[in-house]
Amino acid sequence: MRKPKLLMTPGPTPLPPEVIAAMSQQIIHHRTKEFGEIFSRVNENLKKVFQTKNNVLTFAASGTGAMEASAVNFFSEGDTVLVVSVGVFGDRFINICKTFGLNVIEKKYNYGDVANIDEVIEIIESNRDIKGVFITHNETSTGVTNPIEKLARYLKNTDKILIVDAVSSLGAIDLKTDEWGVDVVVTGSQKALMSPPGLAFVSVSDKAWEFYKTSKLRKFYWDFKKYQDNLLKESQDTPFTPAVTLIRAVDVGLKLLLDYGLENNFKRHTRLAKLTQLAADKLNLELLPKKEYSSAVITAIKAPEGVDIEKVRKIMNQKYDIMVTGGQASLKGKIIRIGHMGYVDEFDLLKTIECFELALLECGYKNFEVGEATKAVLQEIAKEVR
16 A cells, blocks of 8 residues: 655645645635635735735746746836846746846856855945846755845845745745845745645735836736735735635645744754754765755755665655655756655654665665664654653
8 A cells, every 4th residue: 555655845845634625625706705705814824924014916826927927027128137046946037037138137156055145235236227136045956045134134225126036935934024125025835835836925015016117018917916906905806716726725724834833933944954964964965055054945965976866766756655856957866855844744854864765775875874864863853852
């Protein structure tokens, strides 16, 4: 008998039973008081998770849809923007901005490195035409978290806006949208929010709304004002048919998250990351990024020399029903990425490390004491119950 696969990936992530149950209900019409009450509650709870007073716009889309929307709503063709990239998703912002005719200044870092915010600020100060800055908060392709607070506070009182991809960080890594001064934050439903894929969310600051007024890029479905206007109605809804079932699911996921507590969730994800890093140490494996800016939601580990890391991943998936991910783009075949975000706990991680050890052994890697990584993680978990 096969058990359901354990998703230890950077998304989608496992779903709590309550969220699954919410999706089994009969569909309701989206232009009703019943739906309006659910949607209004979702919007209010999203504000809490985003840590903002502003409405959060909801789209039936992936996180990439929200990334595109953040480009077309605030700029005009030929506007100069700075895109800071430390991985695949930063590069995606570059491609999106270029697609819509923006003049893109690229600041790229090697995969595995973190953005140097002082360097980014220097670029901004030497290019006064820059109207907006795009950056990824947490880059899942490399397991790096960028220190965006300093950049946000710098830009807060300037005539430029900051757009942050928080698809994999929101709810798991602290992001104080209003306090720091982040103008636009985009995220998706399928990661730390413990909900299925298919919804994208965007928060917009007052300053960013002023940019919206002068934007000349064409948009229809992605037009933020349409969504904002519908949130100002007595019975809140969306301008187009929403993914009703997914909104019901995220309603439950948000309640679970907030009942647990944002701060508790930040600490929990940090703990899972440290346990994974400990396991890598015991396996004599090297992280791709330095520990000090390694992500709290995903750990990127370099493949040991002579080991087919894709085969390791395949064994974990097919033999042990644990799904982890490999490298993307230039990192394909060079790293393995273990996710620990959303509805995942220490015991899911313990099982993952145990099976990781076995898969490494099967692929010929023997530079570790069998069971030491699993034991080290278990001993750390045991400290909580002594």
